[in-house]
Amino acid sequence: MRITLCLLTAVCWGQAIDPAKIVDLTYAYNKDTIYWPNAQGFQHRKDVWKRTPQGYWYAAGGFSTDEHGGTHMDAPIHFAEGKLTLEAVPVSKLVGPVVVIDISAACAKERDYRATPADVSAFEKKHGPIRKGSIVLFKTGWGKFWPRRKEYLGSDVPGDTAHLHFPGILPAAAALLVSRGVAGVGIDTASTDYGPSVKFETHQVLSESNVYGLENVANIERLPATGATLIAAPMKIENGSGGPVRLLAILP
Numbered sequence: 001m002r003i004t005l006c007l008l009t010a011v012c013w014g015q016a017i018d019p020a021k022i023v024d025l026t027y028a029y030n031k032d033t034i035y036w037p038n039a040q041g042f043q044h045r046k047d048v049w050k051r052t053p054q055g056y057w058y059a060a061g062g063f064s065t066d067e068h069g070g071t072h073m074d075a076p077i078h079f080a081e082g083k084l085t086l087e088a089v090p091v092s093k094l095v096g097p098v099v100v101i102d103i104s105a106a107c108a109k110e111r112d113y114r115a116t117p118a119d120v121s122a123f124e125k126k127h128g129p130i131r132k133g134s135i136v137l138f139k140t141g142w143g144k145f146w147p148r149r150k151e152y153l154g155s156d157v158p159g160d161t162a163h164l165h166f167p168g169i170l171p172a173a174a175a176l177l178v179s180r181g182v183a184g185v186g187i188d189t190a191s192t193d194y195g196p197s198v199k200f201e202t203h204q205v206l207s208e209s210n211v212y213g214l215e216n217v218a219n220i221e222r223l224p225a226t227g228a229t230l231i232a233a234p235m236k237i238e239n240g241s242g243g244p245v246r247l248l249a250i251l252p
């Protein structure tokens with residue numbers, strides 16, 4: 001009887017999550033946060049930051065940000081007319097199994113490397129098929145450059161989008177993931193398309209299929225290849241083409 005009660009209690013009250021198993025995959029928003037070179041960046045205003053004459057502490061301010069900067073989500077509308085806006089991405093797609101495809105060795109040799117369908121196939125050969133509803137992250141190793149723009153983007157000249165060099169994902173690799181029924185595709189660089197891209201074809205492939213993107217993913221090296229659960233909670237901006245996302249993973 002006692003065992004039954006304990007079991008019932010465990011089921012009813014749930015288990016606390018071990019804090020060591022929660023990984024924050026999000027960069028802080030501050031003056032150093034990396035945005036696309038032609039963006040305004042993150043502006044934070046402190047209106048009040050003091051003890052009041054009445055004796056209590058009061059702090060309040062405001063902020064403004066471009067939709068696409070820092071650790072953020074690309075809503076499908078970003079590159080496909082009529083597709084989902086940020087607030088409309090179903091919450092069922094924001095929580096799911098996350099898999100990490102490691103392309104860091106190739107990226108270390110070639111800044112403009114793009115993940116190939118063969119990279120996806122090699123992952124599946126080793127770890128099994130990527131399941132429907134998964135969120136797939138590509139690990140390029142670029143997090144080691146954050147927040148140094150020159151190394152991270154290839155150029156630190158404001159407004160210069162013509163000399164960007166960082167790894168991305170080939171449209172054919174994105175198409176293969178779409179065929180697996182993935183919910184989202186992310187990367188630890190500034191874009192799912194590589195730096196020199198001018199047509200953003202990988203964005204187009206993902207957006208057309210209502211698959212969201214995750215960019216500037218932090219701390220990706222702390223994730224295993226399979227077995228973790230991702231929570232991708234974007235700011236719920238109505239009609240947003242994207243926006244800041246708090247990315248958390250729960251390790252197995």
Ligand SMILES: [Zn+2]
Pocket residue numbers: 067068069072073074215242
């Ligand atoms: Zn974006």
